[in-house]
Amino acid sequence: xxxxxxxxxxxxxxxxxxxxxxxxxxxxxxxxxxxxxxxxxxxxxxxxxxxxxxxxxxxxxxxxxxxxxxxxxxxxxxxxxxxxxxxxxxxxxxxxxxxxxxxxxxxxxxxxxxxxxxxxxxxxxxxxxxxxxxxxxxxxxxxxxxxxxxxxxxxxxxxxxxxxxxxxxxxxxxxxxxxxxxxxxxxxxxxxxxxxxxxxxxxxxxxxxxxxxxxxxxxxxxxxxxxxxxxxxxxxxxxxxxxxxxxxxxxxxxxxxxxxxxxxxxxxxxxxxxxxxxxxxxxxxxxxxxxxxxxxxxxxxxxxxxxxxxxxxxxxxxxxxxxxxxxxxxxxxxxxxxxxxxxxxxxxxxxxxxxxxxxxxxxxxxxxxxxxxxxxxxxxxxxxxxxxxxxxxxxxxxxxxxxxxxxxxxxxxxxxxxxxxxxxxxxxxxxxxxxxxxxxxxxxxxxxxxxxxxxxxxxxxxxxxxxxxxxxxxxxxxxxxxxxxxxxxxxxxxxxxxxxxxx
Numbered sequence: 001x002x003x004x005x006x007x008x009x010x011x012x013x014x015x016x017x018x019x020x021x022x023x024x025x026x027x028x029x030x031x032x033x034x035x036x037x038x039x040x041x042x043x044x045x046x047x048x049x050x051x052x053x054x055x056x057x058x059x060x061x062x063x064x065x066x067x068x069x070x071x072x073x074x075x076x077x078x079x080x081x082x083x084x085x086x087x088x089x090x091x092x093x094x095x096x097x098x099x100x101x102x103x104x105x106x107x108x109x110x111x112x113x114x115x116x117x118x119x120x121x122x123x124x125x126x127x128x129x130x131x132x133x134x135x136x137x138x139x140x141x142x143x144x145x146x147x148x149x150x151x152x153x154x155x156x157x158x159x160x161x162x163x164x165x166x167x168x169x170x171x172x173x174x175x176x177x178x179x180x181x182x183x184x185x186x187x188x189x190x191x192x193x194x195x196x197x198x199x200x201x202x203x204x205x206x207x208x209x210x211x212x213x214x215x216x217x218x219x220x221x222x223x224x225x226x227x228x229x230x231x232x233x234x235x236x237x238x239x240x241x242x243x244x245x246x247x248x249x250x251x252x253x254x255x256x257x258x259x260x261x262x263x264x265x266x267x268x269x270x271x272x273x274x275x276x277x278x279x280x281x282x283x284x285x286x287x288x289x290x291x292x293x294x295x296x297x298x299x300x301x302x303x304x305x306x307x308x309x310x311x312x313x314x315x316x317x318x319x320x321x322x323x324x325x326x327x328x329x330x331x332x333x334x335x336x337x338x339x340x341x342x343x344x345x346x347x348x349x350x351x352x353x354x355x356x357x358x359x360x361x362x363x364x365x366x367x368x369x370x371x372x373x374x375x376x377x378x379x380x381x382x383x384x385x386x387x388x389x390x391x392x393x394x395x396x397x398x399x400x401x402x403x404x405x406x407x408x409x410x411x412x413x414x415x416x417x418x419x420x421x422x423x424x425x426x427x428x429x430x431x432x433x434x435x436x437x438x439x440x441x442x443x444x445x446x447x448x449x450x451x452x453x454x455x456x457x458x459x460x461x462x463x464x465x466x467x468x469x470x471x472x473x474x475x476x477x478x479x480x481x482x483x484x485x486x487x488x489x490x491x492x493x494x495x496x497x498x499x500x501x502x503x
Contacts, residue, residue: 001205001229002215003189003222003434006130006165012185015214027208028058028091031184034063034206035157036073038182039066039124045074048120051152053080053143055127055161056088062157063126064095071102082127083109084139111142117150125154125176127161130188136162141174148177157179157250160199165190168397184208186215187224192422192434193398221406223433225425230436230474233467234503245273247322247460250299251453252343254281254329256306261329264446264494266293268453269325271501272475274460278321282308307331308339315346323353325456327360328449337363341373346377353459353468357381359450365389373431376413377428377465381451383419406430415469417455419448423473425465433470437477441484446494451476454501475501 004012017024025284043050050070053065060081061400067079079099088096099105108115117123127140136144145163147154155174159165162175165188169175181203183191190196191203249269254262259281266279270293279289280299284306289298301308307457308330324347330336340363347354354375356364362383364371368390374380380390384401388394391408395401402424409416409426416426423435455472463471482500483492 001186001224001226002218002220003187003192003224004215004218004220006188008218008220009186009210011132012210012214012218016209016211019211019213020209025091025094028061030097031158031206031208032062032069034068034208035062035066035182035450038204038206039070039155040073042354043122048076048122049078049118050075050122050124051078051080051117052124053082053115053127054092054352055082055129055140056085056092057128057131058089058091059126059129059131059157059159059161060447061089061092062096063124063127064092065101066124066126066157068095068099068102072457077103078106079103080106080108080115082143083107092167093132106141108139111139115143115146117147117152119151121152123147123150123152124157125155125161125178127176128159129157129161130159130165132162132164135170135173136175144174144176155179156201158182159188159190161192163196163199168195168399177201180204182206185210189222192224192424193402194420195398197421212406221431223431225433225435225470225474227436227474228439230471233463233471235277235461235463243275245274247462248276248278248320249274249456249460250278250280250318250321250324251456252280252308252324252326252330253333253449253452254279254285254289255308256282256284258329258331259285259448263289263292264449264498265325265328265453265456266296267495268450268501269457269496270295270453271498272454272457272472273503274457277457280308282306307333307336314315315350318343318346318352319350321352321460322462323355323456324396325355325357325452325457327355327357328452330359332359332366334363337367337370340364344373344375347378348373351463354378355381355452355455355459355468357448358386361386361390362491365392368392371412374412374414377415379415379417379459379465379469381417381448381455382420383448387416387418402432415465417451417469417473419451423477425469425473427466427469434478435470435473437474437483438480440481441489441490441492442477442497444493447480447497450479450494450497453498461480475503478502486501
């Protein structure tokens with residue numbers, strides 16, 4: 001699913017009006033009906049008031065149309081129009097006249113008007129939507145501050161008013177803090193960025209029938225990976241397949257005191273369908289690994305009991321593997337860094353796809369001049385701090401972070417899965433794909449090691465790196481969602497994610 005700019009969405013509206021064809025007011029009617037359908041499915045009638053607060057533009061027109069549609073359905077409604085200007089949109093005026101036949105409309109013309117919200121009120125906020133070009137001031141600011149001080153459930157229509165969709169707000173900007181945002185047709189970039197979470201709340205897409213031709217032809221760097229599209233990537237298994245069909249993966253992980261990382265990554269790899277797995281780790285890890293995961297083979301790393309040794313095996317041995325995952329728990333030191341450099345050279349020479357995570361990335365952060373040693377199209381899975389260390393600079397906001405992410409991925413021709421809510425998968429072609437699965441229960445030690453194992457398994461099975469990154473991140477999140485249903489987000493641990501991997 002594409003993420004388009006506000007200007008592109010305006011052009012999509014205009015294209016739909018011209019080519020469907022449909023009148024502008026009728027497209028607004030369709031959008032409002034889609035909102036009402038979502039509202040009725042999720043908010044049952046009860047002993048509470050629905051207070052719809054409208055601006056004077058098309059977003060306010062949506063609010064008025066929503067009020068007209070909800071009123072016959074048994075909801076106890078109050079409608080407020082905030083008169084912050086003498087100008088109104090044509091669609092607002094049409095819907096105002098239609099609603100006046102059904103309901104009394106309350107006008108807020110100055111800051112002395114008292115606007116009260118009870119704790120159990122449902123506030124439908126339709127003040128400005130995405131039609132914002134500057135910070136909010138005056139009467140609108142007072143109304144929004146009143147909404148934010150209330151304990152009511154707030155549902156924004158298309159966009160929390162005051163929030164910019166395509167650029168960062170200032171810290172002093174006044175923005176509606178929505179409990180839910182019901183967005184028309186396509187998500188906004190603002191919705192998938194951490195800095196906007198307190199304003200957007202839970203967001204929900206409703207289809208308003210914008211013309212598919214325009215959406216298909218629109219160019220964008222940003223995509224939102226929805227389940228029905230990502231799951232199409234999963235390859236069916238043929239009846240006469242055998243373990244050789246699904247590849248042999250090499251996982252380089254673990255050090256003294258960090259064998260849990262190796263175990264989690266290895267178990268996730270096996271659960272994700274790899275035919276065979278060899279784990280390369282320190283001698284002290286042998287009894288742990290073979291006790292907890294008898295299905296995997298073990299390759300002892302030299303004579304060191306603490307860290308993986310630098311005397312790496314020749315390319316002839318590495319050649320038996322279809323993918324290599326490296327990093328979980330291997331430690332950071334000069335010897336490990338030399339091993340990584342040699343491993344990258346071998347994988348580059350033999351065209352074996354790689355996943356680099358955790359300490360593999362931390363080693364390259366310490367020796368940033370060696371980043372060019374990583375084979376093109378390798379998959380890196382940093383969390384934000386690891387990524388910051390990798391690029392050697394900080395960002396002022398999440399929009400600049402995305403710019404750095406795209407630049408790094410394109411410049412180095414690497415795939416980067418920047419972990420977090422809506423994990424961002426940056427591809428070397430300059431596109432960024434935001435993930436739709438997962439929950440905050442996955443913010444727990446070892447969760448990233450699980451992701452490394454999943455992606456390593458997919459590469460071994462013949463998925464190309466782009467597919468493996470997007471599908472692996474999605475399946476990782478889905479497993480986390482299943483684990484949260486069983487254990488709760490507070491109580492789940494990384495092992496629970498492994499046990500809930502399903503392909």
